[in-house]
Structures are given as C-alpha cells and as structure tokens.
Amino acid sequence: xxxxxxxxxxxxxxxxxxxxxxxxxxxxxxxxxxxxxxxxxxxxxxxxxxxxxxxxxxxxxxxxxxxxxxxxxxxxxxxxxxxxxxxxxxxxxxxxxxxxxxxxxxxxxxxxxxxxxxxxxxxxxxxxxxxxxxxxxxxxxxxxxxxxxxxxxxxxxxxxxxxxxxxxxxxxxxxxxxxxxxxxxxxxxxxxxxxxxxxxxxxxxxxxxxxxxxxxxxxxxxxxxxxxxxxxxxxxxxxxxxxxxxxxxxxxxxxxxxxxxxxxxxxxxxxxxxxxxxxxxxxxxxxxxxxxxxxxxxxxxxxx
Amino acid sequence: xxxxxxxxxxxxxxxxxxxxxxxxxxxxxxxxxxxxxxxxxxxxxxxxxxxxxxxxxxxxxxxxxxxxxxxxxxxxxxxxxxxxxxxxxxxxxxxxxxxxxxxxxxxxxxxxxxxxxxxxxxxxxxxxxxxxxxxxxxxxxxxxxxxxxxxxxxxxxxxxxxxxxxxxxxxxxxxxxxxxxxxxxxxxxxxxxxxxxxxxxxxxxxxxxxxxxxxxxxxxxxxxxxxxxxxxxxxxxxxxxxxxxxxxxxxxxxxxxxxxxxxxxxxxxxxxxxxxxxxxxxxxxxxxxxxxxxxxxxxxxxxxxx
Ligand SMILES: Nc1nc2c(ncn2[C@@H]2O[C@H](COP(=O)(O)OP(=O)(O)OP(=O)(O)O)[C@@H](O)[C@H]2O)c(=O)[nH]1
Ligand SMILES: Nc1nc2c(ncn2[C@@H]2O[C@H](COP(=O)(O)OP(=O)(O)OP(=O)(O)O)[C@@H](O)[C@H]2O)c(=O)[nH]1
Ligand SMILES: [Mg+2]
Ligand SMILES: [Mg+2]
Numbered sequence: 001x002x003x004x005x006x007x008x009x010x011x012x013x014x015x016x017x018x019x020x021x022x023x024x025x026x027x028x029x030x031x032x033x034x035x036x037x038x039x040x041x042x043x044x045x046x047x048x049x050x051x052x053x054x055x056x057x058x059x060x061x062x063x064x065x066x067x068x069x070x071x072x073x074x075x076x077x078x079x080x081x082x083x084x085x086x087x088x089x090x091x092x093x094x095x096x097x098x099x100x101x102x103x104x105x106x107x108x109x110x111x112x113x114x115x116x117x118x119x120x121x122x123x124x125x126x127x128x129x130x131x132x133x134x135x136x137x138x139x140x141x142x143x144x145x146x147x148x149x150x151x152x153x154x155x156x157x158x159x160x161x162x163x164x165x166x167x168x169x170x171x172x173x174x175x176x177x178x179x180x181x182x183x184x185x186x187x188x189x190x191x192x193x194x195x196x197x198x199x200x201x202x203x204x205x206x207x208x209x210x211x212x213x214x215x216x217x218x219x220x221x222x223x224x225x226x227x228x229x230x231x232x233x234x235x236x237x238x239x240x241x242x243x244x245x246x247x248x249x250x251x252x253x254x255x256x257x258x259x260x261x262x263x264x265x266x267x268x269x270x271x272x273x274x275x276x277x278x279x280x281x282x283x284x285x286x287x288x289x290x291x292x293x294x295x296x297x298x299x300x301x302x303x304x
Numbered sequence: 305x306x307x308x309x310x311x312x313x314x315x316x317x318x319x320x321x322x323x324x325x326x327x328x329x330x331x332x333x334x335x336x337x338x339x340x341x342x343x344x345x346x347x348x349x350x351x352x353x354x355x356x357x358x359x360x361x362x363x364x365x366x367x368x369x370x371x372x373x374x375x376x377x378x379x380x381x382x383x384x385x386x387x388x389x390x391x392x393x394x395x396x397x398x399x400x401x402x403x404x405x406x407x408x409x410x411x412x413x414x415x416x417x418x419x420x421x422x423x424x425x426x427x428x429x430x431x432x433x434x435x436x437x438x439x440x441x442x443x444x445x446x447x448x449x450x451x452x453x454x455x456x457x458x459x460x461x462x463x464x465x466x467x468x469x470x471x472x473x474x475x476x477x478x479x480x481x482x483x484x485x486x487x488x489x490x491x492x493x494x495x496x497x498x499x500x501x502x503x504x505x506x507x508x509x510x511x512x513x514x515x516x517x518x519x520x521x522x523x524x525x526x527x528x529x530x531x532x533x534x535x536x537x538x539x540x541x542x543x544x545x546x547x548x549x550x551x552x553x554x555x556x557x558x559x560x561x562x563x564x565x566x567x568x569x570x571x572x573x574x575x576x577x578x579x580x581x582x583x584x585x586x587x588x589x590x591x592x593x594x595x596x597x598x599x600x601x602x603x604x605x606x607x608x609x610x
Contacts, residue, residue: 044529109407139447139448141444195554227525227529230336231338231527234556234557256499256531256538257531257534
C-alpha cells in the first residue's frame with residue numbers, strides 16, 4: 001500500500017520538475033524568490049498568502065548561498081508552521097454512543113466516498129458504525145452509500161427518493177442510540193453555499209437531531225476537493241457560519257492538484273484539518289500531516 | 305478594480321506606466337479568479353502590447369480605455385461572441401464522449417445534454433454509463449434517463465446494465481444498440497479519472513478508438529483552481545477534446561478555470577451547468593464570464609462608453 005507521501009509524490013512530480021529548475025540556483029536572490037512565489041501561486045495558495053509566505057522566507061534566508069534542498073526544506077518548514085496548528089487527528093469519542101458526525105460540502109467533493117472510508121476505518125478498529133443516507137435528492141445517491149455500507153459492514157438507514165433528510169437523520173440517531181452504536185455517519189446532499197434554501201435545509205437537519213440529543217451532531221465535517229481554487233475560502237466561511245463546521249477533510253490529493261488553498265484556510269479560519277483522501281478505495285484515507293503536506297506543496301516529496 | 309481604471313491620468317495616448325499599473329491589478333484579479341498563472345502571464349503580456357500607445361477618445365479616461373481593451377481581449381480569449389453548437393453532422397448514431405476528473409459533473413451533464421437534444425432537437429438519445437468504478441454510477445445514469453425520458457415522450461433511454469462488462473465492451477454494445485434501435489445520439493458517460501492515472505487514461509483512449517466520437521466533451525468544475533491547466537493539457541494530449549462544459553456556474557466561484565481551459569485546449573466552451581436539475585444547462589456566454597473573472601460587473605456601463 002502506497003503511503004500518503006508517495007501517493008502525493010506521484011501527483012507532484014510534474015510541478016516539482018519545474019521547482020527543481022528553480023532550486024539549482026545557489027544564491028537566494030529576488031529572481032529566485034519571485035519564481036518560488038509563482039510556484040506557490042500555481043499550487044493554489046492564492047496571490048496574497050503566497051506573497052506573505054515568501055516575505056517571511058526572505059527575512060530568514062535572503063542572500064544566502066544555499067543548496068536547493070536547503071531552500072526547499074526551509075520553505076516547507078515555513079509552510080508547515082502555518083499548518084501545524086490545524087493538523088488535528090479525528091477520533092470519535094468512545095463515551096458517546098453514538099458519536100454523531102454530519103458530513104457536508106458542495107457538490108461532488110467526495111462526501112459519500114469519505115464516509116465509506118471512515119466507516120471502513122472504524123470497522124477495522126472493531127467499532128460499530130451506522131450510516132444515514134441523507135442525500136435523498138441526487139440520482140442513486142442512496143444506492144451509492146448502500147454499496148459502501150455492504151463493503152464495510154455497516155447498516156444504512158435510508159428512506160425514499162425525495163424524502164425528508166432531517167427526519168431520516170432523526171430516525172438514524174434514535175436507532176443508533178438504542179443499539180449503542182459507536183459512530184453514526186450522516187451523509188448529506190451536495191449543496192452550493194450560496195443557495196440559501198439548501199443551506200437552511202442543512203440547518204434543519206441539525207435542529208431536528210438536537211430534538212433527540214441536544215449535543216448532536218458532535219462533529220460537522222466539511223469535505224473540500226483539493227482541485228478547488230480560491231472559492232474554497234467562501235465555502236468554509238459560509239458553511240462555518242451556518243452549520244458550525246468543526247473540521248475539514250481534503251479529498252483527491254492523489255491527483256495533480258496540490259491543495260495549496262489549505263494554507264490560506266489554515267491562516268484564516270484555524271479550523272482543524274482532520275484527514276485527506278488519496279484515492280477512491282476504502283483504505284485511501286490518511287491523517288493530515290502538516291509536514292508532509294508542506295513538503296508536497298514545495299515539491300520536496302519529489303526528491304528521493 | 306474599477307477604481308484603478310478610473311485613477312489613470314488623462315491624456316492623448318495610453319502611456320506604458322498607465323497600462324502597467326492597471327495590468328498589475330488585472331493580473332491579481334485574474335489570479336484571485338483562479339485563472340492559471342501561465343495563462344495570466346501570456347494574457348497580460350498580450351494586452352499590454354495592444355494597449356500601450358493606443359488612442360484615448362476625448363470623452364473617456366485612459367482607465368476606461370484600458371478597461372475596454374482588457375474586457376474585449378478577455379471575451380476574445382474565451383472564444384468570442386457566438387455560441388459553438390454541438391456537432392450533429394456525423395451519421396447516426398452520433399457518439400458523444402463525456403470525460404473529466406472525479407465528481408466534475410459528467411453524469412449529470414450527460415442527462416442534461418440528453419434533455420436538450422431530445423427536447424428542442426427532437427433527437428432520440430441513448431445514455432450509456434461506462435463507469436465501472438464508482439458505486440451505483442450506472443444506476444445514477446439510468447435514473448437520470450428515466451427522469452429525462454418522462455419529460456421527452458420516451459425519446460431518452462439508458463443502455464441496459466450488464467454486470468461485469470468492461471468500458472470498451474459497454475461502448476461497443478451502446479453503439480450497436482444505437483444502430484439497431486435507430487437512435488440519433490449515443491452519450492457515453494465515463495468514470496471520473498485523474499489526468500495522471502495512466503491506466504484509466506489508456507482505457508478512455510480505447511473507448512475513443514472503438515467509437516470515434518463526434519464530440520469529446522471535457523466537463524470541468526467552475527471552482528477548479530490552478531490545476532485546470534494540467535487537467536486541460538493531459539486530456540487534450542491524451543484523448544483530444546472537441547468542447548468543454550463548465551459545471552457549477554451557479555456557485556459564486558469567479559470561474560477563471562474557463563479561461564485556462566480555453567487557452568490550453570483551444571476547444572470551445574460549449575455549455576455551462578447552472579444547477580443540479582437536468583434542465584440546468586446553458587449556452588456559454590463569454591461576455592458574462594469575462595465580467596465575472598475580472599470582478600468587474602460594475603464596470604459594464606463604464607466599458608460601454610469607451
Ligand atoms: N481520486 C480520488 N477520487 C475521489 C476521492 N474521494 C472521492 N473521489 C471520487 O470523487 C467522486 C465524487 O465522490 P462522492 O463521494 O460521490 O462525492 P459527494 O461529495 O458525495 O458528491 P455529491 O453527493 O454528488 O455531492 C467519485 O468518483 C469518487 O470516487 C479521492 O480522495 N481521490
Ligand atoms: N450546483 C450544481 N451542481 C451540479 C452541476 N452539475 C453537476 N452537479 C452536481 O455535482 C455532483 C457530481 O455530479 P456527477 O454528475 O455525479 O459528477 P461525475 O463527474 O459524473 O462524477 P464521477 O462519475 O464520480 O466522476 C452531483 O451532486 C451533481 O448534482 C451544476 O451545474 N450545478
Ligand atoms: Mg454524495
Ligand atoms: Mg459520473
């Protein structure tokens with residue numbers, strides 16, 4: 001099984017080749033810094049954050065005669081400094097039966113798949129898991145989650161297409177509580193954060209669950225696609241405001257996108273980043289590592 | 305943005321410094337809109353060359369003049385005015401191939417295209433899912449086909465699902481069924497794939513070779529960031545693209561990926577997705593997207609004058 005680092009590495013090799021040509025220069029001068037800044041922009045950090053990182057980097061390293069590896073390592077260190085505080089692992093609270101996790105996000109980011117992966121992980125740890133097919137809107141969304149349920153050995157609470165997601169979540173919570181299930185994972189339909197009616201529907205799911213247990217949901221996880229650019233900032237802002245997001249998950253890091261927007265998110269919102277998705281299979285979920293992520297962003301992963 | 309344009313000094317010709325200052329802001333606006341860096345670079349360079357020394361009419365400020373040049377250049381770079389229609393001139397059944405990254409909106413867009421073709425063009429459309437990767441993917445397309453079929457007097461159906469069949473076989477069976485049952489168009493929906501996944505890119509190449517699609521449409525999420533250029537380049541080089549569909553334009557992303565896509569593939573952007581419903585497909589209007597990318601909605605009137 002490929003590790004987080006090497007999966008990341010495959011996706012990064014293209015961009016890192018370009019970075020390498022930057023790093024052969026020995027003197028850290030204005031030109032080199034500008035090229036580095038451009039590379040960070042090309043990794044989706046955004047122009048403002050890229051500039052800030054490079055400015056700090058300039059303070060520590062400008063004018064030095066350094067090897068390419070040193071530049072890379074220092075820059076990665078600078079970035080991992082930003083990411084370190086948000087690298088918080090996700091562990092369901094064993095005291096809670098169930099620990100209720102609501103999974104939200106815009107369309108197609110990987111919510112349902114991530115629920116399948118999380119369920120797989122907790123099942124492997126010997127925990128009992130129940131899934132709620134809260135996407136009653138999209139074609140075959142229920143069946144998609146049911147396949148995951150069968151794969152990992154977790155019952156799926158499902159209603160009919162077009163049904164009320166909040167009611168379903170309530171039923172799921174009631175049943176999981178009666179059965180003393182360890183973890184309840186609630187899937188929701190993808191929704192764009194700028195659509196008020198859909199966001200209100202999400203708030204309703206939470207309200208209705210609270211009628212059964214006013215501490216639920218215990219976690220609200222926002223799933224972000226690593227391919228997403230600057231719009232991720234708006235996504236986090238609105239979801240956090242309306243449904244009190246407790247943590248982030250970044251998917252599709254096995255691709256060529258480097259997910260640099262996470263640096264901007266870490267600076268701005270300081271929300272925990274719990275895990276990353278690195279493929280479509282059940283085992284393709286990793287804890288978020290600030291160091292690995294930062295190295296990936298500056299292309300350090302590409303050197304053997 | 306508009307303030308920058310307004311702030312430029314008045315005079316007869318656009319000076320180098322007038323233009324440079326404005327273009328620095330344009331560069332930033334484009335990067336914030338997720339236009340890929342190399343695309344921004346070449347755009348800014350071209351517009352600079354075009355603008356410096358240009359005449360400024362008496363009743364407009366240099367700022368307005370630059371704004372107009374930028375806006376016009378952006379519309380042109382996005383493909384210019386006028387909609388590029390789907391290629392329906394091949395002999396029936398006409399194969400369309402839908403490709404793109406995971407979760408981009410291919411399956412939904414397949415349903416939308418079927419509705420459009422069966423509705424306004426009265427075509428008989430067969431939807432075939434070649435997605436053997438994602439759980440319930442074939443069922444998703446089947447349910448969409450049922451939905452669209454009901455809205456079009458049964459002119460849209462989906463290919464029967466045969467468990468265990470591989471994508472190339474499914475594609476052949478779809479074309480075969482299309483011929484035998486008199487379909488006008490066969491839409492081949494494929495599994496999402498990473499541009500760096502050699503095995504899956506090879507698979508879709510085989511599907512292409514087996515079916516010779518009249519359109520190969522790359523479906524791209526409007527929220528895509530800088531990676532748009534890598535995706536565009538890889539799909540263009542390895543499969544060949546005849547058109548692009550930008551999905552999720554109903555969000556509030558600035559949509560700079562549209563420009564990256566057009567710049568790299570050279571293929572026209574044919575449609576935008578504006579919602580999850582099968583009716584939410586629009587023709588692409590470069591002038592609207594240009595304003596959105598520059599964040600210059602408020603400058604439309606200003607540009608009008610210049
Ligand atoms: N390569 C890769 N693909 C992923 C990853 N996570 C999810 N996917 C794929 O992305 C696509 C969308 O995933 P879903 O789980 O259906 O996304 P969703 O957020 O539930 O989508 P909606 O419910 O339609 O909003 C599927 O093809 C998944 O297999 C990942 O980490 N890497
Ligand atoms: N808001 C909005 N949602 C869309 C649009 N197009 C697709 N979607 C949604 O995006 C999600 C993913 O769409 P799919 O059609 O399943 O994407 P796909 O490319 O087929 O995904 P894979 O087959 O897993 O690669 C679904 O929730 C769709 O409803 C659009 O234009 N606007
Ligand atoms: Mg889902
Ligand atoms: Mg699909």
